[in-house]
Amino acid sequence: MIRGFKRILLKLSGEALMGHEPYGIDPVEATRIAHEVQAAVALGYEVCLVVGGGNIFRGLAAAAKGFDRGSADYMGMLATVMNALAMQNALENIGISTRVQSAIPMPSVCEPYIRRRAERHLEKGRVVIFAAGTGNPFFTTDTGAALRAAEMNCDALLKGTSVDGVYDADPKRVPGARRYDRLSYSKVLADDLKVMDASAVAMCRDNGIPILVFNIREPGTLAAVLRGEGTSTMVT
């Protein structure tokens, strides 16, 4: 266990749920990710989860093609609720107790976001899935994740991506690109490194929340990183 860490927030992009599908949710992949979360719970962590919506709908992309940005962003936020319910199903299917809390209240579907209630769920060992980002258009789920990590006093924000950390160039395109073991928030912001969007990085910086970037596609990595063993980049 990383010394001093007790409560974590795991941020996944919506695309993590696509698996080998070109769009939407692959239940097999959601189940695989649920097992990763289960391993973190088994290590004794209290786990918050935020899933993006990019596998279904991105507000900015739709706005670029003529949609009104505000409406498009609300559609994007609704997409994150679908992903949250998918992860809830996948987790509960393997015996992990969960609650979904949405920043946009929709009481027939899930709980509204209530910080103190979320706190109780975590204390009882439930995984709390925060849906609908910040609840506001013109934001992203990265910023929503940083906000919830701060509100819930998380010890770290773990950002699961398709690469094993932050590189000085795109490792999928540039041979010899080098991975950073550690980085400062200010270098991430100054060099515009693609970790999370700038507002999310700034929020983590201002609240002293370390960001660990790791590969969620590589089975076992989340637990390994939490044990202080796996490959990742830590931003502090």
Ligand code: UDP
């Ligand atoms: N979104 C928003 N406000 C938020 C979070 C998300 O308007 O606080 C919308 C925005 O349109 C975004 C979409 O929801 O494009 C999906 O979220 P995001 O792009 O962050 O998902 P990811 O890239 O992580 O899959």
